[in-house]
Amino acid sequence: MRKKETFNRHQKLAFKVIEYIYKYIDTNINIEELASDLSVDRFHLQKVFKEQFDTNIYETIKSIRLQKASNLLLTNIHSTITETANQCGYSSQTSFITAFKKKFNQTPKEWRKGGYIKYSNDILKTAHFDLNKKFDYSMIEPKIVKTETQKAYYILQRGYSYSEGINNWKKIQAWSYTHDLKECIEIGIFHDNPVITPSSDCFYTAAIVPKDLDKEIESNLLTLNIEKGLYATFDISGKFGEVLPLIRWAYHEWLPRSGFETNTKPSFAIFHKNPVFDENKEFEATFYLPIQYS
Known part of the structure; x- marks a missing residue:
């Protein structure tokens, strides 16, 4: 029992580190301050993180900064390279370029x-996506919405x-049944753009929002x-995995032409039909792409 409790505690701590990094990626993240915010010793924090993700915090911060920057360079076509670097936490254009x-x-x-195209194609090949399969998104009419927290x-x-991913969604499902949650979203x-970020480096979250919950549930x-x-x-549907070409089109084609820009917030999909629980592995979802206009 103690071993399980320790694992759960360490996993929660590592998750909080990732959440912190993504939230403050535009700042100079100091691991001492991060450890202090999480009320743990810095060396313990680094050890736990390494155990959970098989990489260290410094490398993770650097990787996330560059992945965010690589995406903004494609979508925010009117931003300078210096502005993009600053938005991802770099204080120097020279260090960013290096x-x-x-x-x-x-x-x-x-x-x-255009150098990103081959890089993206290579990633989609490793994701076993058929690059020759054509998807027509011309009929999709995006809506602009303002969401609440x-x-x-x-x-x-x-x-x-x-x-x-399947295993985590099934854990989420079991958790909702355990707590007798009737209606959930x-x-x-997608914390990273999965069509220009190697699959092994992507962070993905399976999440559930219970409706009409009176108080927070104490759980793992x-x-x-x-x-x-x-x-x-964007309202979309298809087979498991076909969200990737939609993400590619939305970020790399629609967004640069739209007059909007994006930011470092993650995109996400609200599933109306989750492919994990559908016998034909089909999904229906609304994809949310963060935008800004000023």
Whole structure:
């Protein structure tokens, strides 16, 4: 029992670190301050994080900064490279360009001019996505909505893994049955753009928002706030995995032409039919793409 309690405690701590990093990615994240905020020793925090995710906190921060920047370079076409770097927590354009080139083997300018295409295609190949299959999104009419903050119970995973994703959704389902929750919203949160982020580096969250809940449930699941904001929404349907080409189109084609820009908030999908629980692995969902206009 003690071993299970320790695992659950360590997992919650590691999840909180990831949540903190994504929330404050535009700042100079100090691990001492992070540990203090979480009321733990810095060395213990680093050890626990390494155990849970098989990587260290410094490398994770660096990777997330670059993944966020690589996405903004494509979508925020009127922002300068310096503005993009600042938005992802870099204080120096020089250090950003050096780090970017080391990771992507091209400069931010080369990436923006089309260098991302081969990189993205290679990622989709590893995701077993048929690049020759054509999807017509011309009939999708996005709506612009303003959402309110939603408190969700969640399980986070590193790696866009089919089997782990199914397992986590089933855990969420079992948790909702255990607590006799009658009506819930199922939300998949894409903390990274999965079509330009290697599957092994993606963080994905399976989350559930109980409706009409009087008080927080004490359990092994953590809570997070899906922050209020401005979103473009797309009603979509298809087979398991076919959300990836929609994300690619929304970020790489629709957004640059739309006159909107995005930010470092995650995108997410609210499932009306979850492919994990459908016998034909089909889904119906509304995809929420964070946008800004000023």
